[in-house]
Amino acid sequence: MAQTSEGNYIVINPDECKGCRLCIEACPFQCIVIGSDINSLGYQYAKFEKPDCTACGLCFYACPEPGAITVYKAEKTGGKA
Amino acid sequence: MVQYSKPRSFYDTFERKGEGQISTHYCPGCGHGNAHKLIAEAIDTLGIQDRVVFLSPVGCSVFAYYYFDTGNIQCAHGRAPSVGTGVRKTLDDAIVISYQGDGDLAGIGMASIVHAANRGENITVFFVNNAIYGMTGGQMAPTTLIDQKTQTTPLGRNLQRDGNPIGMCELMDSLETPVYIERVTFSSPAKIMKARKVVRKALQNQIDKKGFSFVEILSPCPVNWKMSPTDARRWVSESLEPIFPVKNFRDLDDVRGESAKLPLMEGNRLLDYLKPEKHISPEAPNETVVDQQVKIAGFGGQGVMSAGVLLSNCVIQKGLNTTWLPSYGPEMRGGTAYASVKVSTQPIGSPVVDFPNVLIAMNGPSLEAFEEKVPAGGLIMVNTSLISRKVQRKDVRTYYLPATELAKDVGLIATANIIVLSIYFLISEVVDLDTFRKVIPLSLKKKQLAEMNLQAVDKAEVYFSEHPLEQS
Ligand SMILES: Cc1ncc(C[n+]2csc(CCOP(=O)(O)OP(=O)(O)O)c2C)c(N)n1
Ligand code: SF4
Ligand code: SF4
Ligand code: SF4
Numbered sequence: 001m002a003q004t005s006e007g008n009y010i011v012i013n014p015d016e017c018k019g020c021r022l023c024i025e026a027c028p029f030q031c032i033v034i035g036s037d038i039n040s041l042g043y044q045y046a047k048f049e050k051p052d053c054t055a056c057g058l059c060f061y062a063c064p065e066p067g068a069i070t071v072y073k074a075e076k077t078g079g080k081a
Numbered sequence: 082m083v084q085y086s087k088p089r090s091f092y093d094t095f096e097r098k099g100e101g102q103i104s105t106h107y108c109p110g111c112g113h114g115n116a117h118k119l120i121a122e123a124i125d126t127l128g129i130q131d132r133v134v135f136l137s138p139v140g141c142s143v144f145a146y147y148y149f150d151t152g153n154i155q156c157a158h159g160r161a162p163s164v165g166t167g168v169r170k171t172l173d174d175a176i177v178i179s180y181q182g183d184g185d186l187a188g189i190g191m192a193s194i195v196h197a198a199n200r201g202e203n204i205t206v207f208f209v210n211n212a213i214y215g216m217t218g219g220q221m222a223p224t225t226l227i228d229q230k231t232q233t234t235p236l237g238r239n240l241q242r243d244g245n246p247i248g249m250c251e252l253m254d255s256l257e258t259p260v261y262i263e264r265v266t267f268s269s270p271a272k273i274m275k276a277r278k279v280v281r282k283a284l285q286n287q288i289d290k291k292g293f294s295f296v297e298i299l300s301p302c303p304v305n306w307k308m309s310p311t312d313a314r315r316w317v318s319e320s321l322e323p324i325f326p327v328k329n330f331r332d333l334d335d336v337r338g339e340s341a342k343l344p345l346m347e348g349n350r351l352l353d354y355l356k357p358e359k360h361i362s363p364e365a366p367n368e369t370v371v372d373q374q375v376k377i378a379g380f381g382g383q384g385v386m387s388a389g390v391l392l393s394n395c396v397i398q399k400g401l402n403t404t405w406l407p408s409y410g411p412e413m414r415g416g417t418a419y420a421s422v423k424v425s426t427q428p429i430g431s432p433v434v435d436f437p438n439v440l441i442a443m444n445g446p447s448l449e450a451f452e453e454k455v456p457a458g459g460l461i462m463v464n465t466s467l468i469s470r471k472v473q474r475k476d477v478r479t480y481y482l483p484a485t486e487l488a489k490d491v492g493l494i495a496t497a498n499i500i501v502l503s504i505y506f507l508i509s510e511v512v513d514l515d516t517f518r519k520v521i522p523l524s525l526k527k528k529q530l531a532e533m534n535l536q537a538v539d540k541a542e543v544y545f546s547e548h549p550l551e552q553s
Contacts, residue, residue, distance in 0.1 A: 074082075
């Protein structure tokens with residue numbers, strides 16, 4: 001199972017993020033942090049940091065932007081990830 | 082493997098200000114984005130993207146049509162439920178989504194939503210309640226809480242002065258007809274995920290033709306609440322939820338949407354209704370007719386409206402396209418009134434006539450009001466019985482006639498409209514007088530007056546032969 005869990009991740013598109021931090025507050029495992037870089041919209045955008053992600057989707061639903069966050073779940077076949 | 086991603090019912094890019102935009106216009110942390118996402122996701126899941134007609138309101142979400150890759154109508158403030166009613170009655174297959182804020186739905190549009198709900202229209206309403214007018218900068222809304230400070234309640238909303246926050250779900254629940262009423266909240270990601278099911282159910286109901294579904298969403302407006310996005314979420318749970326209980330109010334199993342449906346009328350039957358008379362069939366259109374944009378203006382009671390109807394009916398007889406648009410002042414009699422009529426060989430987009438190339442001025446104020454609007458080369462007809470001054474414009478054609486006096490000679494002052502219309506036909510040659518003579522008895526409500534109206538046509542014909550249009 002540890003393998004599967006390690007394979008989950010999210011991608012935050014820097015240029016769709018408005019730095020509202022709702023995803024950061026949403027994540028039960030503190031996977032997301034606010035970065036120090038500024039994006040093209042002028043916001044300090046969020047970054048995926050820790051690989052403890054369970055692909056639960058809470059950050060996805062917390063985020064108001066249509067496409068800022070994409071959540072990927074590791075394939076269940078184990079080992080591969 | 083992608084587990085959660087941007088729903089397909091969104092456009093790839095949002096071309097609101099230039100190409101390639103990918104973020105919304107909403108402020109950071111605004112609940113509108115969350116609501117859009119849930120709705121777009123439900124549209125995907127239910128496979129109804131091609132059927133959705135999304136009604137955007139006036140408010141921060143006015144631009145929803147830049148985001149939803151569906152049918153879209155941007156509605157007048159608060160009127161989305163009425164627009165939705167129209168769509169419902171005409172497009173059997175459409176899934177109508179009315180998306181509205183609290184100012185839009187519970188303020189200016191209160192009547193529209195209450196009656197649509199009361200009729201049990203088979204539509205789905207998503208009511209985004211952020212307890213404030215967002216777009217206009219944070220004024221009190223009908224749902225603003227007691228003591229909540231807004232631009233228009235700087236000391237806080239006061240019960241006696243400003244009334245109590247209106248619970249729209251509670252109000253909907255007092256009506257017999259809605260089938261589904263639920264309030265959800267966006268105070269935490271877990272609760273947003275819970276709201277997914279409600280959004281989907283409210284749309285499924287419409288697919289199943291159950292009837293009127295209403296979902297209220299407690300949603301943050303961090304900017305006008307003057308809070309950080311995360312604090313605003315907390316305020317939803319700590320302040321809004323106690324006043325607006327989050328729960329299901331109603332979930333009926335009946336199918337009410339079907340019975341509310343009007344039988345669809347076949348196109349041909351509709352045309353039959355609209356034809357001036359069933360047994361005259363229109364002639365083949367004369368393609369050389371120049372587009373006419375006619376304004377017939379006078380005071381109420383001078384027959385300007387019926388002149389417009391007669392003109393349109395004659396034009397239909399000629400196989401041409403036409404529209405008639407009445408415009409009244411507030412008074413039934415004596416106020417200003419004008420009819421706008423368009424005539425074209427082509428389909429007509431809008432019935433509005435801003436710049437008439439034909440102005441028929443039956444009284445002084447009409448000439449004052451519209452003389453300047455006539456484009457160069459246009460025609461102004463002046464009823465000299467009531468207008469003593471001349472047309473000041475030098476770049477238009479003019480025709481002066483004592484229409485009211487001629488009508489008096491016929492024995493019925495109310496035929497002044499027939500007199501001017503006859504002469505307009507003689508000048509423009511859009512309609513021949515024989516057609517006019519055929520249409521008059523068919524269009525008049527009082528048949529016994531038809532004879533006098535026909536005499537008015539004769540009178541006008543004689544007058545015109547003695548006073549032809551001066552060529553300039
Ligand atoms: C007929 C009319 N009256 C007033 C306005 C000004 N106006 C624009 S949006 C709005 C209220 C919007 O508030 P709400 O419906 O709560 O939506 P939000 O912006 O909070 O999402 C008002 C009063 C208008 N545009 N048109
Ligand atoms: S999917 Fe869940 S666990 Fe993974 S980053 Fe998002 S909130 Fe955290
Ligand atoms: S919730 Fe979305 S917009 Fe807000 S910080 Fe996270 S990724 Fe950025
Ligand atoms: S003003 Fe309020 S409702 Fe409007 S976009 Fe900003 S946060 Fe959202």
